Amino acid sequence: MLNVFTLEAGKLKGRLVQDGDLADGSLQLPRPVWVDLEDPTEEEKDWIQARFGLVLPADIVDEDLEESARFYEEDNGELHMRSDFLIDADKGHDEQGSRSVRVAFILHENVLFSVHSEDLPVFRLLRLRARRIPALIEDAKDVLLKLYDADAEYSADALEGIYDSLEKVSQRVLKEAVNDVAAGEALTAIAREEDLNGRIRRNVMDTRRALSFLMRSRMLNAEQFEDARQILRDIDSLDSHTAFLFDKINFLMDATVGFININQNRIIKIFSVASVALLPPTLIASVYGMNFKFMPELEWELGYPFALGLMAFSVITPFLYFRRKGWL
Known part of the structure; x- marks a missing residue:
């Protein structure tokens, strides 16, 4: 042009x-x-x-x-x-x-x-x-x-x-x-x-x-x-x-x-808190799953309710502690 x-x-x-x-x-x-x-x-x-x-x-x-x-x-x-x-x-x-x-x-x-x-x-x-x-x-x-x-x-x-x-x-x-x-x-x-x-x-x-x-x-x-x-x-x-x-x-x-x-840190924190809170019930479940001579679930009538209650308590307690600290 x-x-x-x-x-x-x-x-x-x-x-x-x-x-x-x-x-x-x-x-x-x-x-x-x-x-x-x-x-x-x-x-x-x-x-x-x-x-x-x-x-x-x-x-x-x-x-x-x-x-x-x-x-x-x-x-x-x-x-x-x-x-x-x-x-x-x-x-x-x-x-x-x-x-x-x-x-x-x-x-x-x-x-x-x-x-x-x-x-x-x-x-x-x-x-x-x-x-x-x-x-x-x-x-x-x-x-x-x-x-x-x-x-x-x-x-x-x-x-x-x-x-x-x-x-x-x-x-x-x-x-x-x-x-x-x-x-x-x-x-x-x-x-x-x-x-x-x-x-x-x-x-x-x-x-x-x-x-x-x-x-x-x-x-x-x-x-x-x-x-x-x-x-x-x-x-x-x-x-x-x-x-x-x-x-x-x-x-x-x-x-x-x-x-x-x-x-990203907020997402990682959620996974960290969840992993810490779920560790105690995992330990309890593994202990109760061991091959005892007398299994508590069978020998004790309240074995299952006690185990489930203990697992729930072990989950709730860490969350309450984290919430009090302001980590949630």
């Missing part, structure tokens, strides 16, 4: 380019500021090369790139950046779960090219804002900065979602009786939020590296440089939130596991 964005009256206007438009060679577009490629085809790559003289590498969105190869500047002035953007499954009800998607940026002759494998909520958010807010974007570097700004905001919204989810888990674990089923559901929810929190922390770290690289490249004007610094300050404010959430997640995890241990 190929989207070409141009500036008209201070607003970002996009056009979806179909494969048929590329095939006949009649496509004529004004100079864009942003070309967004989602899972590009060979025809779209060939058109980019013919129209802009830019060759997209085959491994442009490869996940296995070395860290040193993610941010660099070519001799001809091309700026290459590869950043990870977050997808929060809870917001979009995505069945694949929360994940990070690698996006490749190339700043070539004042045109920003972005390549990614699937549509991203941050990109949709920027497109919506740029169509509604005049003068939000003036050039390709503004597009890149606004994407990182929207990414930081999206991460902050995801952190708020984690707060809400953990609050529900807290009410369920700390204010209600927790059985094994409820504890298992709580552990599942906590593990899911822990995974998302870790992804958010990794995402903001990656965004911080990308902004630092942009600031060191000296390609930003004074206003853009200040915008980048403000985004970095916003990202720094998220670190304390992620650290607090990690502590809260660990506390809820320990509390839930503790309730599971309590439930």
Whole structure:
């Protein structure tokens, strides 16, 4: 999918380019500021090369790139950046779960090219804002900065979602009786939020590296440089939130596991009490079952009632003692 964005009256206007438009060679577009490629085809790559003289590498969105190869500047002035953007499954009800998607940026002759494998909520958010807010974007570097700004905001919204989810888990674990089923559901929810929190922390770290690289490249004007610094300050404010959430997640995890241990200990205690209480009648039954010369049950008329009564007494007495001690 190929989207070409141009500036008209201070607003970002996009056009979806179909494969048929590329095939006949009649496509004529004004100079864009942003070309967004989602899972590009060979025809779209060939058109980019013919129209802009830019060759997209085959491994442009490869996940296995070395860290040193993610941010660099070519001799001809091309700026290459590869950043990870977050997808929060809870917001979009995505069945694949929360994940990070690698996006490749190339700043070539004042045109920003972005390549990614699937549509991203941050990109949709920027497109919506740029169509509604005049003068939000003036050039390709503004597009890149606004994407990182929207990414930081999206991460902050995801952190708020984690707060809400953990609050529900807290009410369920700390204010209600927790059985094994409820504890298992709580552990599942906590593990899911822990995974998302870790992804958010990794995402903001990656965004911080990308902004630092942009600031060191000296390609930003004074206003853009200040915008980048403000985004970095916003990202720094998220670190304390992620650290607090990690502590809260660990506390809820320990509390839930503790309730599971309590439930298991309660079951073990029942078996322990039962085994201790049933030991005396078992001893009495075994004694009365010995091969005496004169069996009490036969030689004594009250043998059986006495044996049964003694066994009942030996069972009741330990239970009364355990109850008095508070062990039941």
